[in-house]
Amino acid sequence: MSNRIREEFIQKKEPVRLNKYLSEAGVCSRREADRLIETGKVSVDGKRAGMGMKIYPGQTVKVGNKTVSRQDEMIVLAVNKPKGIVCTEERRERDSIVRFLNYPVRVTYIGRLDKDSRGLLLMTNNGDIINKIMRAANYHEKEYKVTVDHEITEDFLKKMSRGVAILDTVTRPCKVEKLGKYTFKIILTQGLNRQIRRMCEALGYEVKDLLRVRVMNITLDGLKEGKYRKLTDRELNELDQLLEQSSSLPGGRESRQERKDGAGKK
Known part of the structure; x- marks a missing residue:
């Protein structure tokens, strides 16, 4: 079953910046x-590559x-990340998610x-999906189950739910529900x-x-801790529909701090 985001990804007739090309080739971030380009370690059609150059179909x-x-x-x-694993691509980090996952691509x-x-942690080789999901201005939901140290009132x-003053802003209104004496559910649309x-x-x-139990339409259900799975065609099609009107460009209604922290640590 095909869908728009998959088809857009595989259509590579347009030129692309060299650093993005290397990233999508799985070489590095x-x-x-x-840094590789600056140090002269990258060549295009036998000539030393320059910063910012674009790669066209057929070039080597x-x-x-x-x-x-x-x-x-x-x-x-979809990955069920355990405690102790760090979300970073830093190769010197022994407990990085990239090392832990050890995915072939x-x-x-x-x-x-x-x-x-x-x-729940989503991982992909499609930068456009990353931007569309994480831009706060797109208001995509992420759901969490949280346990705290004393009774919830x-x-x-x-x-x-109304918003809390942290950093240099007040958090957006959000959905909060008590699940137990010390446990609650919260659904955020910012990061x-x-x-x-x-x-x-x-x-x-x-x-x-x-x-974290859900990102948009993707849930943690049935995925054991430390394991991963590919999204199904049905999930990808649903995600495609949810992202159809989303922008991958900076801007919108997010605050300065939201733009700074768009990666979304929790």
Whole structure:
């Protein structure tokens, strides 16, 4: 079954910036690609590559003596991240999600979970999907189950749902529901740095456990901790519909802090 986001990904008739080309070929991140280009380790059609140049169909790109090409398959994975795993592409980090996953094709995360948080993490080789899901101005939902250190009150629920002053902004109104004496559910549409932990701390609570259970239409259901799976065609088609009107460009209604922390640690 085909869908628009998959078809857009595999259509590569348009030129693409060299750093993006190297990223999609699984060589490294765009930032690392820029460093390779600057140091003269990348060539295009036998000539030293320059920063910002674009690659056209049919051109030969090499890193050192190795010819590289972009991936033809769009990959989106659902991962159940355990505590202790760090959302980073830093190769020196022994507990990085990339090392932990050890996936044969280069993929990166869509929205971070901090080291002490666990649960659903989406990973992909499609940068456009990452941008569309994570732009706060698109108002896409992410759902969490949170356990705190003392009893949850009605006052706490009201304040969390109305918005809490953290960093240099007030968080957006959100859906909050009590699940137990010390546990609640929260649905966010933004991604400030360590947002849930900061919100709770501002109200005198400490987060003891944070589990992400849903990103948009993708849920954690049935996925064991430490395991991953590819999204189904049905999930990809539903995601396609949800992202149809979403922008992958910066801007919109997010605050300055939201734009700074768009990666979305919780």
